[in-house]
Amino acid sequence: MDVFRQPGAGLTLAPAAAWWFAAVIGGVVWGAARPGPWLLLAAAGALAVGAVEAGRALVVLTGRRRAADDWLRSATGDFVQPRYAWRAQQLRAACERLLLAKTLRLIVRRADERPLGGFGVPRLTAVSENREALQLLASTLERVDQPVTPAGMLRVIDLITNGAGPLWNGPKSKALEETISSILAVLRLRPDDPHEHVHAA
Numbered sequence: 001m002d003v004f005r006q007p008g009a010g011l012t013l014a015p016a017a018a019w020w021f022a023a024v025i026g027g028v029v030w031g032a033a034r035p036g037p038w039l040l041l042a043a044a045g046a047l048a049v050g051a052v053e054a055g056r057a058l059v060v061l062t063g064r065r066r067a068a069d070d071w072l073r074s075a076t077g078d079f080v081q082p083r084y085a086w087r088a089q090q091l092r093a094a095c096e097r098l099l100l101a102k103t104l105r106l107i108v109r110r111a112d113e114r115p116l117g118g119f120g121v122p123r124l125t126a127v128s129e130n131r132e133a134l135q136l137l138a139s140t141l142e143r144v145d146q147p148v149t150p151a152g153m154l155r156v157i158d159l160i161t162n163g164a165g166p167l168w169n170g171p172k173s174k175a176l177e178e179t180i181s182s183i184l185a186v187l188r189l190r191p192d193d194p195h196e197h198v199h200a201a
Helices: 011-031 037-073 082-090 094-112 125-129 130-142 150-161 175-185
Strands: none
Touching: 011 037, 011 082, 011 130, 037 082, 037 094, 037 150, 082 150, 094 130, 094 150, 125 130, 130 175, 150 175
16 A cells, blocks of 8 residues: 555554564464463454554554645645655656556546446446547556656546546536646646746645
8 A cells, every 4th residue: 555655654553563573472472382361362462452553553644645645736846845755756656657547548438338237327428528638638647758746646536536526427527628627737747837846825
């Protein structure tokens, strides 16, 4: 998971790992020597505490990534605060760009298919009517030699994952057209962008 690939993740997860290590050692010793149920209970307790610590670490790491995404989503140009550079690097990675592009092309392909039965299957009318714009967006992502902004990448992710957004709502064709246009405007990094080092309020 991307949430674990951030600075300080190992340190945040260290308490959980320590408790799990203690549980494993206790279990091994109990299995070899069978000193009594107390050691097995202690190992089970360490395992439970480790699970609690792991949940706490996940909350902390998720919060850090959310904070990074919130800042990057409102940024313009290529400027990134050093403390969020790790997240910007993740978002601009070639594998992330190609995965999003593939997802967009699959959605366009699905919109062109005639569903069997049709009952309960949402018609992607807005996608069909904005096929060329979505393909342009996918092509922009696929040109990994061309730089993109983290803010634009986050907008692409929002477009795909927001089930209430215009991508998944047939009647919202015009809204989808405007959304794609705004995403492309933010996604593409222009060398002469006067806002390259500006953070939006």
